[in-house]
Amino acid sequence: MQVYTCPFCGLRDEREFFFAGEAGAARPDTTGPVSDAEWAEYVRMRRNALGRAREVWMHLTCGELFVMERDTLSARVLGSVALRRAPGGREGADGAGSVDGPDGEGAP
Amino acid sequence: MGGYSALRLLREGLRDQRGWRPAWRSPKLRKAYDIVIVGAGGHGLATAYYLARNHGITDVAVLEKGWLGGGNTGRNTTVIRSNYYYPESCALYDLSLRLYEGLSRELNYNVMFSRRGMMILHHSEHEREIAARTVNAMRLNGVDAELLDRDEVRARAPLLNFGEDARHPILGAVWQERAGTGRHDAVAWGYARAADRLGVEIVQNCEVTGFIVEGGTCKGVETSLGPVRAGRVGMAVAGHSSHLAAMAGFRLPLTSYALQAFVSEPLKPMLDCVVASPAHGVYISQSDKGGLVMGGALDRVPTYGQRGNLPVQEDVLGGLVDCFPAIARVGLLRQWAGIVDVSPDSSPILGPSPLPGLYLNCGWGTGGFKAIPAGGLLFAHILAQGAHHPISAPFDLTRFERGRLIDEGAASGIAH
């Protein structure tokens, strides 16, 4: 059994977590025209990286959404950081330092 | 190299088995081929065979980073069926089933295709409605299907849980008589041997590490044994498709997950068909050696580690014991996992890639063993002609842009 870190609750059983999707996918700017290809790229295409990956996960028991950085080959967790911002606009607290903020670019 | 036959078995038996030769050569990698196929799983090997056999193209290399058949082809639970919902899928999977029916003869290799029939159980009135709809759709598509009631299910699999206290009471099943199982390794080995005999070169321990791109076109591959040029390149690397796509500079609509399987200690014959229960999320058959071959849902964590996690093991084995209470105390012999390439509509991707000269055979996910003969035949057509076969056309990558998905994940009633 693996344990993941919820930024809110700490170390918890993997069964309590839900994989929500890859982090860093930017929704097309709908103030201008968006082609079918651009929508498909956003909605369907995935990096599905072998190795380091940044993903959005939810801790189902508390409802916290956060970014987890993992190695998809070894299953090692490299860090978790909350997506929620603390009052006053600070980045979420308690996250492992290695993870980019929610608006950061995906790792190459 | 002689063909395989009963007479030959007898002869070799009488002379201490000294006359057998390796079933395929181990050629050195050359610098250029007409066609290079990446991945010596069932799909890559079948593609090479049909390129030689149907299109007369024999200057073909199949490059494999490990050993041939060591990927999902050698790890799957060997269910062969064509009980899909949409006409496009039925055309594809039923072609495959028909090819399986004659495959041992075609390849002169016993792939042990056993047409033992398969039932997909339903456990509620609502599931029964959907089951009836599925049966009708299959029949309209020319695929054999029957709706079984509870007693007919009991007659075929009396050890199923018909108790009053069953978590999911059994109401009936969708039955496909022509479905069955095969010997997974034999499918890889049979295609490898037959392709090799037609001149195809299979190079194992040769990992593709990049693509040679000139003027925006794929002209070959970089490998751990050096560069190789090719007129056309086809990739059939299952769970590693996104990884290779990244090397070629594009993304695919795929997520790689571990799919686990289990086999029990050998038992006396207790089950002579394949049984699947979507409500429990499990399926089971008994191999010729007596082992129960069991599987279930995907691990929900995207991964490239061929292990499989404990929560899914608990769910699958718990579900099986619910279905077949008699197996609760049977010992497990092995557990393993393969990395499957799951697409958004649970249908495969066949055809050109965004990089000209590079072609895709991927997205088979949890169900591509049954599709090996058809996948190979169609991919060979695509690589030989540079254009789709009518049966492969709906499975083109551009369907995700056109929105014309073939959503078998929702429609087929199968757990994954």
Ligand SMILES: Cc1cc2nc3c(=O)[nH]c(=O)nc-3n(C[C@H](O)[C@H](O)[C@H](O)COP(=O)(O)OP(=O)(O)OC[C@H]3O[C@@H](n4cnc5c(N)ncnc54)[C@H](O)[C@@H]3O)c2cc1C
């Ligand atoms: C546990 C399990 C149960 C399953 N059960 C069923 C079932 O009952 N029925 C069914 O129809 N399907 C089933 N499947 C799915 C089926 O196994 C696959 O869809 C099918 O085998 C895919 O065949 P393939 O040839 O595309 O891939 P593979 O057999 O995986 O072959 C791909 C090959 O590519 C090689 N490769 C990868 N990267 C590189 C590289 N860079 N360079 C060179 N080579 C590379 C790999 O080493 C591998 O040998 C199951 C899968 C699993 C894991």
Ligand SMILES: [Zn+2]
């Ligand atoms: Zn939490």
